[in-house]
Amino acid sequence: MTWHNTFYRKKAWLTLGFFFIIFLSSYGQTKVVGDSLELLFTQGAYQEQDKLKILKELAVTHSDVEKRLLYSELLIQSAAALDSTDYLFQGYLEKGTSLRVKGDLANSLESYFEGARIAEKEGNNNLLGKVYIAIADVYSIMGNHQNAVKYHQNAIRILRQENDSISIASALLNAGDELINVNRLDSALKYTTEAEIIFNLLDSKVGQAYSLGNLGMIYAKLGLDLKAEYHMNQAILILQDLHEYYPIAVYLTYISDIYLEKGEEKLAMNYAKLSLDLAQKHGMKKQVSDAYLTLSKIYEHMGNSEEAFNNYKNHIAYKDSVNNITSVQQMADLRTDFEVSKKQIEVDLLNQQKRTQQIIVIATAIALILICLLAFGLYRRYLYIRKTKRIIEKERNRSDELLLNILPKETANELKLNGKVAAKKFESVTVLFSDFKAFTQYAENLSPELLVERVDHYFSHFDQIMERYGLEKIKTIGDAYMCAGGLPFPSHDHSIRMVRAAMEMAQFVEDTKKKNQSHQFEVRIGIHTGPVVAGVVGTKKFAYDIWGDTVNIAARMESSSEPGKINISENTYQLIKEEFECEYRGEVEARNKGMMKMYYVLATKKSADPVSN
Incomplete structure (x- = not known):
């Protein structure tokens, strides 16, 4: 098996998170500072106004992941108590990072998403872009490459607008890293090359090192061994100065595989042993396991089956210890x-x-x-x-x-896509209100269960009528039913369809009263046409609603109507008079509106054309 076939297995352990790049270059300095800060914090030797800043530094720089998790949770509690949004965001961010390092990916995602909600609420695109990178890294570790690529690309799009060079470069590097996983090598090369250019301009050594290393791995996948070897060697030289040994061990193993592919067993052996020594010295079990596997392949290639077997057993033993598999003892017996x-x-x-x-x-x-x-x-x-x-x-x-x-389908799609819905003005919408005469007195004589059953009987049928005529139910309030036509998609015949729906509603109530003596409801209906504003309100329980004077006038049309009648305004009458026979009522006093012309709808004209539903 050539080294190209083991690419994904090794690659998955070198995925680089955004925050790892940002803080890695200063880790040697901040570790000492972090130890000093922890001593100050535990002794209480600090000013109260510095508490959040100290907790943030400890959550970022502490060498113990359990301590980082503890300090990030303390930061969340303290920031929430002091109503500090910035530090609350940082708390959830660092908590997610600590949980990711511990392997608790589900809770890590939950913490990152909480940070994203804070960033969205504050309208801070810079922080939103950064947390999207962290979310993408977790999806990558979980093997959900589709979501990982999506969040990386969203992060790049957002951060390009913010002109944050280090964040853009990190997003590009991680996106390129993920595109390697899905074998989109051209795009991976493009993103990683752009990241390297930015890191060079910023003189970020750690960014340069990982860009070079990732380019080496891309070239290796493309079969360009010389380029791959050169770039990984350059990455190793920089990482040696930074004392970052894990990626060095990974790249040494890659170079060993390249030489083995070329048939240069001695050079391959030297690089594999260097990787093994480095991994053993620093306790990196996963890379020890990979180094033993590489040595096993080299010995097998040289015809030394005994040493190949020895190294393969060591590879299995370390691999099982990394994955916490109980067969370590079995391998010891072997x-x-x-x-x-x-x-x-x-x-x-x-x-x-x-x-x-x-x-x-x-x-x-x-x-x-x-x-x-x-x-x-x-x-x-x-x-x-x-x-x-x-x-x-x-x-x-x-x-x-x-x-x-x-919600309407168009509105629901907008909410899922953008997380919110922009309010829209519609110039011509027909609004209908209905209620039942003497409902309160009638309800007093029914049990709550029977009352709900009766109302549901009518409203369910009203819903079917609205759907049949392509109208939008808005809401119900007690015994009142409200619907609208001409939204979310404008149409030319919404007033005609609304009147026909109203006639069916009135006929249904009348038929029900005749068939069942226990159902004695009488419905009043009012309709008005005019401009409205529509939108979604609420953050936990969404509701699609409409506002405007048109809504108030429609309500007045209903309150001025009579049982079994459909009362319409002058505006609606002008739109439907060619289709329906109407009775002019004259000018009627409407509460808070003065005198208004009103009409009762009597019947459909025989010459009227049918309305498309």
Whole structure:
């Protein structure tokens, strides 16, 4: 297996988060400062106005991830108590980062999303762009590359508007990093090259190092080994000065793979051993495991099966310790068995060749078993992820259906896309109000359950009528029912459709009264046409509503109507007079509106054209 085939396995452990780049270059200095700040904080030797600043520095710079998590939570509590939005955002940001490092990805995302809500509420695009990068990194670790790419691209779009060079460069680098995961190498090369240019202009050493290293990995994927080797060597030189050893160990392993691909086993061996020594010195178990695997491939390539087997077993042992797998003890038993076999080989020289062949067979069998176990585990994980995705998709569809029951489709789509809905003015909208005569006295004689059942019987049928005529139900208030035509999509015949719907409503109430003596409701209906403003109100429970004098006049038309009648204004009459026979009532006093011309709708004219629903 060539080194290109192991690219994704190693690559996933080198994903670079935005905040790691921002703070890494000053970590050597801030660690000492952080230790001093912790001493000041625990002793209470600080001014009260400096408390939030100290907690923020500790949450960022402390070397212990558990302490960073503790200080970020204290920062959230203190910032909330002092109503400090900036520090509250920083608290959620650092809490998310600490949880990500600990591997608690679900709670990490929750914390980052809380930070994003704060940034959106404050209208701070710079902070929003930064937290989007952090969210994208978590999605990348989870293997959700589609969401990771989306959030990276949103971060780049936002940060370009803010002219924050270091943030833009970090977003570009991370986006390029994620595009490698989905094998979009041209885009990855473009983003990473732009990030390198910005880091060079800013003289950011750590940014330059990771840009060079990532370019090396892209060139390696493209099969350009010389370019890959050159860029990774340049990255290693910079990282040595920064004392950042984990990425150095990763890049050394890559270079070893390149030389092995070329057939230069000695150079490959040297680089692999350098990576192993560095990883062991600094306790980096994952990279120790990868280094042993690389050495195993080198020895296998050289024909030394015994050493290949030894290094492969070490690779498995370290790999299992990283993943907390209980088979570490089993591998120790295997190692003991091999030593016993080795001593037996030394004793029985005459059977050396036979014993060696047996060991190779055993090693091959063990490798096959481990590969089968790994394949089985990956398959179970695939089934779990697929099941989880189906559940999430089902819940997403359910949420969309609930949202469409509350808001018009166009408005719901705008809310999902932008997180808010802009208010819109409509120049011509027909508004209908209806209520039931003497509802209060009638309700006093019914149980609450029966009252709700009766009202629901009518309103459910009204909803069906609105849907049939392409009208929009706005809301119900007690026994009042309110709807509108001509929004969210303007139309030329909304007033005609509204009057026809009103006639069906009145007829339904009358038919119900005749069929069932227990249903004695009588409906009054009022209609007016004019301009309104429409929009969504609320942040927890959304409601689509309309405002304007047109709404008030429609309500007056209803209150001035009579049971079983449809009372319309002069504006509405002028729009529907060719379609319906109407009775002029004269000018009628309307509360707070003075004298207004009103008409009763009597019937549809026989020559009227049908209205499209």
